[in-house]
Amino acid sequence: MRYARQELLPDFKGSSGLLASKKVAVVGVGGLGGLCTYLLAGAGVIKLTIADGDCVSLSNLHRQVLYRMHDIGHKKTEICKKAILELDDRAEVGVFPEINSGNFEEFAAGADLVLDLSDNSATRMFISKACFARRINYIHAAVGGYRGILSAFWYADPEFIEKFGCYRCFAGLLPDLKPAGILGPAASMMASAAAMLALQVLNGNTDLKGYVQLFDLKNNTVKKLGLTKDRSCPVCGG
């Protein structure tokens, strides 16, 4: 049986039906999103929607483990979809280009969870706000240098919003951050951490509810910090 080892974990015993019923939409299938989506599909999250406007380039290959030399110039979403279907041919994978206000509705339709694994500030501010407006649970994972940031925002839960607010409460207005240096292992560590958190959220585990995790990807330490609602937040306050 495909999930025999996974279901040896007491909290994941009998979880395959639940995971297969969930739909997850992933923004960005680069260093974080490619591997993360693959791990989710492997775990049985087979209803996936992926979005990315980029094609594979040579400078992606040191960290974006789904892509090969012969994929250069091809759309990342197409290669990612193919990899998922080779892993599990029951998977249903929807494919979108870059997400904006014009296609978000369709992209997120029916999603139980949206993962923002994109690579720029503007997209991140937009995705969080759009998920908040539709009360879709949202995971934010980002990496740069040896720093990783990971948090789930349970926008479908009014109590969560009341107590912990939204991504904007945490980050403020994110400036246009310059691309940081990055090593492949750092990206893959955060991709795995994001998949782990997504599986926990989908499986109903609330241990990390209300926290942001701050990863030091060089020394392998994780700090758990409590989220706090900003009562004057332009997105969720008031």
Next chain:
Amino acid sequence: MKIFFNGEELEVDNGLSLAQFIKDRGLTPDGTACAVDENIIPKATWSDFKLEENMHLDVFTLVAGG
């Protein structure tokens, strides 16, 4: 008074606001996040937030890469 800044002990003026502390460290608020005693302090409240003896500050730069 004594506070802890990213794990290191530091001497600061009594009654210093978090906003002033961040400024004094040469950091810009945009793109920076801060936790005091392991709870995130929303940026809008930094100027009203007074540091107290023995507080533990975690100040970090946000990242957006994927």
